[in-house]
Amino acid sequence: METQVAMAADTRVKVASALQKALAHVMDLSLQAKQAHWNIYGPNFRSLHLQLDELVNDTRAYADLLAERMLALGVPAAGQAADIARESTLEPLPDGELRDDDVVRLMVDRLGKTAAVCRTAMDEVEEDLASQDILIDVVKGLEKHLWMFQAQRQR
Numbered sequence: 165m166e167t168q169v170a171m172a173a174d175t176r177v178k179v180a181s182a183l184q185k186a187l188a189h190v191m192d193l194s195l196q197a198k199q200a201h202w203n204i205y206g207p208n209f210r211s212l213h214l215q216l217d218e219l220v221n222d223t224r225a226y227a228d229l230l231a232e233r234m235l236a237l238g239v240p241a242a243g244q245a246a247d248i249a250r251e252s253t254l255e256p257l258p259d260g261e262l263r264d265d266d267v268v269r270l271m272v273d274r275l276g277k278t279a280a281v282c283r284t285a286m287d288e289v290e291e292d293l294a295s296q297d298i299l300i301d302v303v304k305g306l307e308k309h310l311w312m313f314q315a316q317r318q319r
Contacts, residue, residue: 169236169238183289191243193306
């Protein structure tokens, strides 16, 4: 798609690549959080069940921001299952039911990794402050969720 964004083509490709990597990880995190939401059990079921839904809602909103920024730059976003599987470095969740304390550990791991990918992307797009601003918001949100899950770890 032709775009009127005042940005060199090579910069646009570099920025879109960083946004795409962040998008794949955020979408993978969203899907994994929903999977955990469906399969969690244990004494903290209800609070984590609700917390996982909040994470899903937020990650879906972050995905929209990232994908729409790519399109504003004239680059299509790739968010189908095959794209996510190819680009995300997150390990899949274990199959079956998930104990609540395992879900906390798994979400801490995945939130930390996704936030790190988005932080790297934030550095890679420093030539485009509009894209960096979006990634800053995504990182702030992911790290807030990370903090909330970390606070529930059993010692």
